Each structure stands twice: as C-alpha cells, then as structure tokens.
Amino acid sequence: MTASNDNPTRDDLAAEYFDLLAFDPYPVQEEALLAHFAGDPDRGDQGVLVCAPTGTGKTLIAEAAVYEALRTGKQMYYTTPLIALTDQKLDELRQSAVRWGFPADSVGLVTGNRSVNADAPVLVVVAEILLNRLLNPDAFDFSNVTSVVMDEFHSFNDRERGVVWELTLGLLPAHVRTMLLSATVGNALEFTSWLARAHNRKLQLVVGTERKVPLSYSWIDDEILPDFAERISAGDEQMRQTPALMFCFSRAQCWTTAELLKGKSVIDKERQKTIVDYLADIDMSEGAGPKLKAILMRGVGVHHAGVLPRYRRVVEDLFCKKLLAFCVCTETLAAGINLPARSVVLPSLLKGPRDKKKLCEIASAQQIFGRAGRPQFDDQGYVFALAHEDDVKLNKWREKYDSIPEDTKDPGLMKARKQLKKKMPKRRSGETYWTQGQFEQLQTAESANLESRGRLPWRLLAYLFGRDANVQPIRDMVGRRLLPPKGIEEAQRDLNRMLITFWTAGYIELEPKPRAAAAKKGPPKKGEFSEKKEGTGGLFGDILDQMKTDEEPEKEESEADENSDPDLIQSRGYEVDDYRPENATPTESLSRLVHLRSIHPLLGVYIADQLAAADPNERIAVLESVLQVPGSVARYCRMPSLDDMPAGDLATMRLDPQLLQLGLATSEELGAKSGEEDEVKDRGFGRVMFEEPRVWPLTIGEKVLRMFQHEFPRVHDVSITPVWIVGELAEFGFDFNKYVTARKLQKEEGILFRHCLRMIMLLDEMANIPPLESTVETWEDPLDELADKLTAACRKVDPQSTEETLADPEVQDGEELIEKGRRN
Structure with missing residues (x-):
C-alpha cells in the first residue's frame, strides 16, 4: 500500500473494498455501499437502513463496515437476534478477515451463552450484549467504535425483545455510524423520519426489491x-x-x-x-x-x-x-x-x-x-x-372423472363414470x-410496519434507578417511542404502573408519593394500585370486585386528607393517569432485582423469599416451573401426584393456610378429598345423571404464582409451567440418556437439555439473592450442589454446548441487564 493509504480517507476505503469484491455488486448492494462510505457523522450522516428481501446479499454490505474497522484500527459491533446466527457470522467474518489479510482472531464473539476472543476489534454479539455495554459506560468505552451493524433488524418488531433494538438506537453515541439490515418493511421512510426526530439519528434509506437469484x-x-x-x-x-x-x-x-x-x-x-x-x-x-x-x-x-x-x-x-x-x-x-x-x-x-x-x-x-x-x-x-393430501386425492379423482365425457354413450365409460362418482374422495370433518x-x-402481501413493541423491562428499570433516581429521562424515553399518540399515553400510564408497583413492594421511594384513587374498593394488597374505570384485576379479580360491590357500598372520600394520611394511602389504589413522579430513590432491596436474568425479577425475589421454607423437592419444582417449557413437552413431564410426592413444608406450613385464609384456593385444589361422590346415578336405571367437574390439585409452583399474583395483581407478564424434569433426572442419578430413553422423550431431548442448562444459570442467579431467614449453608450450598450435578450431566451429553453456555464471563459477571428472549 502507498503511504497515503496508511491513513485512508473514506473514499480510499470505498475504492479498496470494491476492489476486494469477487463479483460486481448488484444495484442495491452498490447503492448501500456508497451510502455507507459517503456518509460523514460530522455532516449529520449517521448510517444507512437497507431494506431488501431475504437473499439479496446484505452480508456483503455489512462486511464493508467490518473491513473499515479492521483497516483503520477501530472497533465495531455486528449484532444479530439469535445465538445460532452469531456463531455462523463469526465463521463468515473470520474467513473474510483472513481473505483481506487480517488475522482470524481479529473477529470475536460475545453472546449470552459464550465468549470467543472478547477483546477483538470486531465483535459479533447478540443484540442484548450491545445494549448491556451501552448501559455500562464506565466499563465499556465507545470512543473508538466506528460503527454498529444490526442484522435482521426487523426484530425491532418482536413483542418480547424488540425494545432491545429500540433502546440501543437511542443510546448509541452520535459518532457511531449504524447500518441496519432488514427484510422489506412497510413504513421504512416513516421509520427513518421517526429515528431522526426521536433520537437525532439520521440514516439514508436504501430499498431493494429484486433478488440476485429470482x-x-x-x-x-x-x-x-x-x-x-x-x-x-x-x-x-x-x-x-x-x-x-x-x-x-x-x-x-x-x-x-x-x-x-x-x-x-x-x-x-x-x-x-x-x-x-x-x-x-x-x-x-x-x-x-x-x-x-x-x-x-x-x-x-x-x-x-x-x-x-x-x-x-x-x-x-x-x-x-x-x-x-x-x-x-x-x-x-x-x-x-x-x-x-x-x-x-x-x-x-x-x-x-x-x-x-x-x-x-x-x-x-x-x-x-x-x-x-x-x-x-x-x-x-x-x-x-x-x-x-385430501385435496391431492380429490384433484386426481376429478382429473379421472372429467376425462370421461359427461354425454358419453359408451356403456363401459358410463359404468366407469358411475363407479368413480361413488368413490369420490371427501374432505374430513374437523x-x-x-x-x-x-x-x-x-x-x-405487503410487509409489516415497524413499531415499538412491549414495555420497558422491569430489570432494566431497576438497573437505571440504581444509577440515577431521576424519572424524567425514562419518561422522555417512553415519549419518544414509535407509537401513535394514544399508544404513547398508554405507555406513560404503564410506566406509572411499574413505578407504583416497585414503590408498594418497597424497592424504591417515590417523590412525590402516588395519589390515592378517588373510589374506595377495599384495602389493596402489597403491590396493588388502581386505575380509572378498572377493577381489581389479577387472580379472581372480577369476582372479588363484585363481592366488594355487593358487600361494601362506596363511601364519599374526603379530598382534604387524600395525600396526607399514610394509612389512607396504604388502604387504597392509586391514580396513574396524571401522576408525574420526579424521583425514584432506590432502597437497599432494589439491587436484588438486578441479579436476575433468567426470570421475571419481581417473581424471582418473591420466590427466593418463599423457598427459604421449602424442602429440596419443592425448591426444584418451583424453580423449574418458572423456566418456560413448550406445552407439547410439558405434558410429558408433569409434576408427580400428591400420592407419589406429598406436599412439603413450604406448602403445608405456609402456602396452603395462606391460600385458604385469603380465599385464593379451595381445599380440593390443595389436595383435600371431596366429601361428595363424583357421580350421581339414577337409582332405577344406573345412568350417570350428574358429574362434578374434576378438581386438579395445585402444584407447588402454581401455589406460589397464586400468592404472587395476590401480592402483585398488576404484574401480568409472569407465568408458571409445572414440570418435573430436573427432579426426575435426579431420580435417574442424573443420567440424561437413561432418563429420556425411559420416558420416551428422545425426540424432545434438545428442549430438555436446554432446560437443564437454563436451570444451572438460574440456580447461579438465585444464589446471589439469599432470603433473610437463610444462611450460606442452607441457601447457597444446596443450589450449588444441584448446579454441579446438572453441569456434570450436561457435559456428558454435549460438552461443547455446555462449556459454551456456562463459560461466558459477561454472563457470569452479571452484566446482562435484559431478560433474554426464551423462545428461540
């Protein structure tokens, strides 16, 4: 290279990259590459949004940003939505780096599962990792980062994880150029306008409709x-x-x-x-x-x-x-x-x-x-x-039937047509x-529009308040979301719901304090507040509201003491429409929420406090229940019956009495035998005249969930799937193959293996939030022992995947701040 190329201009970089291409780029690639290299952040050009169908060679466009970082000695991030895709991109980019004359280890990888050469100038990461680093400016310096590529950017529309891409775009420093690669979207121009308006990030739009391979x-x-x-x-x-x-x-x-x-x-x-x-x-x-x-x-x-x-x-x-x-x-x-x-x-x-x-x-x-x-x-x-297949048979029949002329006079053909008509296939009922x-x-069909999806993650809010008690930046963030005006209003109300839930649970102190709702609806439970024109909600909410209406006529409220009497505030719901808190000062307990990544943080801390009274089987069952398992697998891994595994200390000494006292469960749901016959027969004919619906006893996980929903009736994004996978694996001596073979679960063993790996990570997280009534010996030691046995079992099944999952230092250090999507 000439001396002038030791400090190349963007024009030099463009010329070099075009010379490196094995084939001439086709139009959308050329346009996107020119937009990338011609843009200058100092002039307000901060990147490009490329919208083109799958199969139009967007990787070649993305590699321009990779080449630029390697050639100039800068850093860059290449983000993807899926761990499997990061693995593939790591291999592809390493091959390209070597082809360009750079060492393979100049490209590394960091995901929620593993880390490969994490100090490399070019890092392939899942989207959450980049957001984590942007939220930790003290630990991660972005001054030397030249660009960020966001592959499969239409993931912005994902209902569970789309907020990760949205927040990342809002937090990127102005000098970092962005390259967004997406399948075609319906509102690409509107999206770039919103991005410029809401986050002052100006991107050039490049749209392609033709594939290189039609x-x-x-x-x-x-x-x-x-x-x-x-x-x-x-x-x-x-x-x-x-x-x-x-x-x-x-x-x-x-x-x-x-x-x-x-x-x-x-x-x-x-x-x-x-x-x-x-x-x-x-x-x-x-x-x-x-x-x-x-x-x-x-x-x-x-x-x-x-x-x-x-x-x-x-x-x-x-x-x-x-x-x-x-x-x-x-x-x-x-x-x-x-x-x-x-x-x-x-x-x-x-x-x-x-x-x-x-x-x-x-x-x-x-x-x-x-x-x-x-x-x-x-x-x-x-x-x-x-x-x-039914339609194929019908079509083949029709072809034969129509081949015989309707007005034929040939006796043989007439007979054949008649026989065919009798054998006409039919579609099946249902x-x-x-x-x-x-x-x-x-x-x-037209492509979907991009729009903001989902609420801000609970754990992210906990983390942000741990750094800064000022609520206004978060409220401003909500106000800039890609939503219609009514959607923004609802998002602001939802933020208030979350703030008040944190406050009533004792995780933050709000200033000013929430205002009590105008109407009395009986004393709220911990974590509860009300909204205009809404009832109690949550578990049995409608029934309880009706009972309160029947039993306790509403009384007039004195506005004079509405915000002055602490007892009054604690005995009512709270307004969310016009409430504008200024500060959310964290209490000592807020830090417990930030440790939890594999589980809803509020539910996780609640579970930890309950499990201090649990026996080993209950502990396993409750923790397994919060790790989502597909229903098609869960039905083969149900909890043992009460006859096979009687209720433990947590159920009998704590949960069952509370559920009964609060009217949240019937005695039959807690395992009591009904005093009535299941069937009532007509004495004269022995026919079944009436049958009571069968009541299935609640599992320990379902009992905990009912109590949690009672304590936090406005937290709806939690669920329980009662399974007995790790528990039964333990019964097989942690021999995974023996377990799946005996249970005939070979076709689902990948789901079960992943469940065990997730259980290991959850055990590690839970060990960091010990209940007050526990010690290291009673809390951490049992969790660590179970995690060790599970790890050994998983290593025997698939050592590479086990090591990749458990060895990521960024996960081990607890830097991941967003709950990862668990359905990929």
Whole structure:
C-alpha cells in the first residue's frame, strides 16, 4: 500500500473494498455501499437502513463496515437476534478477515451463552450484549467504535425483545455510524423520519426489491409429499431442485415428515456412501441419535430445538457439504442460521394446534421463501407449497372423472363414470385446509410496519434507578417511542404502573408519593394500585370486585386528607393517569432485582423469599416451573401426584393456610378429598345423571404464582409451567440418556437439555439473592450442589454446548441487564 493509504480517507476505503469484491455488486448492494462510505457523522450522516428481501446479499454490505474497522484500527459491533446466527457470522467474518489479510482472531464473539476472543476489534454479539455495554459506560468505552451493524433488524418488531433494538438506537453515541439490515418493511421512510426526530439519528434509506437469484413459486396439487420429494431429487446436479429446506410448523411434524421421506430415493449411492463414512466417526448411539442417523443415511436431516445441539451441528455440516437432499426444519431456522438451499418446500401453510390452525404469518412466510436460491450456485430459487393430501386425492379423482365425457354413450365409460362418482374422495370433518389463493396471498402481501413493541423491562428499570433516581429521562424515553399518540399515553400510564408497583413492594421511594384513587374498593394488597374505570384485576379479580360491590357500598372520600394520611394511602389504589413522579430513590432491596436474568425479577425475589421454607423437592419444582417449557413437552413431564410426592413444608406450613385464609384456593385444589361422590346415578336405571367437574390439585409452583399474583395483581407478564424434569433426572442419578430413553422423550431431548442448562444459570442467579431467614449453608450450598450435578450431566451429553453456555464471563459477571428472549 502507498503511504497515503496508511491513513485512508473514506473514499480510499470505498475504492479498496470494491476492489476486494469477487463479483460486481448488484444495484442495491452498490447503492448501500456508497451510502455507507459517503456518509460523514460530522455532516449529520449517521448510517444507512437497507431494506431488501431475504437473499439479496446484505452480508456483503455489512462486511464493508467490518473491513473499515479492521483497516483503520477501530472497533465495531455486528449484532444479530439469535445465538445460532452469531456463531455462523463469526465463521463468515473470520474467513473474510483472513481473505483481506487480517488475522482470524481479529473477529470475536460475545453472546449470552459464550465468549470467543472478547477483546477483538470486531465483535459479533447478540443484540442484548450491545445494549448491556451501552448501559455500562464506565466499563465499556465507545470512543473508538466506528460503527454498529444490526442484522435482521426487523426484530425491532418482536413483542418480547424488540425494545432491545429500540433502546440501543437511542443510546448509541452520535459518532457511531449504524447500518441496519432488514427484510422489506412497510413504513421504512416513516421509520427513518421517526429515528431522526426521536433520537437525532439520521440514516439514508436504501430499498431493494429484486433478488440476485429470482424465485419461482409453484403450487403442487397433484402429488403427495413422498412422491414429490423423490421427483425434485432426481437427475444430476443441474437438473435436480435439491438441496431443499422443508419447513414444518411443529417439531413432531418434522419427525413425521422425515420418516415419510426415509423410504424414498432422494440421494445417489455415491453421496450415501460419503454420508456413511462421515457418520462412522461420530457417536450417535444415545437418545435420538440412532433414529436421526438412520434418516441421515437416506439423505434427510432433521433440525429443530428438540434435537440436541451436537446432532444439529452434524445436520448443518452435512447439508452445507451438499450431501443431504432435504433438511426438515421448523420456521426458526429461517430467521437463524443460513443453510444454503436451492429450494424451499412447505408441506402445509397452516400452524397451530389441530383445532386452532391458522395461516402462517406473512413476515415468517416471506422469510422462509427467501431461503431458496444460492447466489454462488443457482440462477433461480424454487418455492413449493403442497396442497393437503385430501385435496391431492380429490384433484386426481376429478382429473379421472372429467376425462370421461359427461354425454358419453359408451356403456363401459358410463359404468366407469358411475363407479368413480361413488368413490369420490371427501374432505374430513374437523380438518383445516389451505388453498392456492392463500399461498399467493403470502407471496404478494405487503410487509409489516415497524413499531415499538412491549414495555420497558422491569430489570432494566431497576438497573437505571440504581444509577440515577431521576424519572424524567425514562419518561422522555417512553415519549419518544414509535407509537401513535394514544399508544404513547398508554405507555406513560404503564410506566406509572411499574413505578407504583416497585414503590408498594418497597424497592424504591417515590417523590412525590402516588395519589390515592378517588373510589374506595377495599384495602389493596402489597403491590396493588388502581386505575380509572378498572377493577381489581389479577387472580379472581372480577369476582372479588363484585363481592366488594355487593358487600361494601362506596363511601364519599374526603379530598382534604387524600395525600396526607399514610394509612389512607396504604388502604387504597392509586391514580396513574396524571401522576408525574420526579424521583425514584432506590432502597437497599432494589439491587436484588438486578441479579436476575433468567426470570421475571419481581417473581424471582418473591420466590427466593418463599423457598427459604421449602424442602429440596419443592425448591426444584418451583424453580423449574418458572423456566418456560413448550406445552407439547410439558405434558410429558408433569409434576408427580400428591400420592407419589406429598406436599412439603413450604406448602403445608405456609402456602396452603395462606391460600385458604385469603380465599385464593379451595381445599380440593390443595389436595383435600371431596366429601361428595363424583357421580350421581339414577337409582332405577344406573345412568350417570350428574358429574362434578374434576378438581386438579395445585402444584407447588402454581401455589406460589397464586400468592404472587395476590401480592402483585398488576404484574401480568409472569407465568408458571409445572414440570418435573430436573427432579426426575435426579431420580435417574442424573443420567440424561437413561432418563429420556425411559420416558420416551428422545425426540424432545434438545428442549430438555436446554432446560437443564437454563436451570444451572438460574440456580447461579438465585444464589446471589439469599432470603433473610437463610444462611450460606442452607441457601447457597444446596443450589450449588444441584448446579454441579446438572453441569456434570450436561457435559456428558454435549460438552461443547455446555462449556459454551456456562463459560461466558459477561454472563457470569452479571452484566446482562435484559431478560433474554426464551423462545428461540
């Protein structure tokens, strides 16, 4: 390089990067690259928003920011919404760095699960990590950061985690350029205007509508899935339309579909032999391994959350080597790792339970479609949607029936037509079907608008008040959200609800104090406050409100002492519409909330205080219950009955008496036997005339939740899923394979494995918030012992994933301040 290039201008960087490209960029790439390099923060240009369909080469655009940081000796962040996507981007960016002449370790990774070379100038991170660092300016210096890339930026619309992207954009220093990469969005111009207005961040908008590899859409209504799969797999490398991603909308359907394909010829003998040789060196003898191995050797892979991570890595590697014809997967893969495919196949367009099926969401469908077509291999991508098998049979019947002229005089044809009519297939009662029109609707539907979703996280508020008691910056933040005026008003009321909940629970002191509501509705419980035109809410809220109305007529309130009598304030709800607190001063207990990442912080602290009185089984059961487990798995991992595992000390000595006294549970719900017969029979005929509905006893987790909801009736974003996974694993001596095999849960072992890893992290967090009535020996030691046993069990199952999950120093040091999305 010439001397002038030792301190390159942005024009120099642009010229160098264009020279490094192996192929000429196509229009949207060129426009975005020029916008990135031409922009100057000193002139108010702070980045670019690129909106283009999946498959338009946005990675090439993002790598320009990576090259700039490496070339100038600066730092940059590359954020993604999913851990699986960060792993892939780490590998891709390292390969690019080496190709440009930089060392591979100049690119590192930090996620909520693991850390790789965390001091590297270029860091691939999940979105939460970047926000964490922006919230810790004393620990993380951004003065040398040149840019931030936010991949899959349409995650801004995610109801649970979208606020992470929103807050990050508001906190980025002005000199940091942003590159937002998104699928097409409906209100891109409005979004950039809002960003400039609300956060003084001016981005140039680049919109692309054409893919480098165009898509061909086909509706298949004359072939059932196995025959169709065999057809598109036939021929040589040029003729066949595989490898293909086959998307199913449930994990169970993935296995069923893969089994259908296993008996078909979808790969040639040469590739099959290569697969056999590849798998010979891999241990797949446990859990779902033998079943998956048999499917893989026929050229079909299965990829979803129920598959162990180490088996998913095998599927990914074989697919990328073009050895598999099909990878049967769930829709999460479309938003995560990139498995290059020539085709995408949808055996169904509907998702949801059997009796509540609905059409796939537009955004999800379009992202799935975009996975077809590989720029380096294909000149066209193929998207196939198959009709329901019943409709295929009906169409084939109609073709035969219509081939016989209606006015034929041939006796043989007349007889054949009559026989065909008798054998006409019919759609099944109660079955839901999809149509070609719906498939076309998904192709052409307008993209969704970006808007602010979800409330500010409770833990984030606790952290912010721990640093600064001033409420106004947070209120200003809420006022700048991308919402209509009524949405902003509701968001401000919601902030007041959260503040008053913190106050009544003793975590902060508010100045001025909340005003008591105008109407008396009986004494509120801890954490309770009222709003105009609202009842008590929460558990049994409507019933209790009605009881109060019937039993206690409202009394006139004296406004003179409304805000002066502490007892009065504690005995009423509080106004939220016009309340404007100035300061939220933290109490000593506020810091307990910040330690909790895996659980709603208010629920976590409440649980910790309850578990001081729990026995070991109760402790495990309650903690497991707060870790969300899909219902399709939870129903196979239910809590033991009271006969098999009697109620422990926490239930019998504390919760049961409280629930009964407060009227929050019946004696039958607490395990008492009903004094009446379940059935009342007609004495003369022995017929069942009446049957009492069966009352299922509450689990220990459900009892804790009822008490929590009574104490905090305005906290609605909590839930309990009673399961007995870690508890039963302990009964099997922490032998994971023995447990899943005995319980026939091999097809869901990935979910169970992840549950155990999450339990380990939750145990570590809970150890940091000991109840007052406990000691290290009674609180921390049992939690640590259980965590150690679980860790050993997980290492035996998948050592790589276990180490990656538990070794991240940023998690261990408790720097992650946002509750991570738990559904990916």
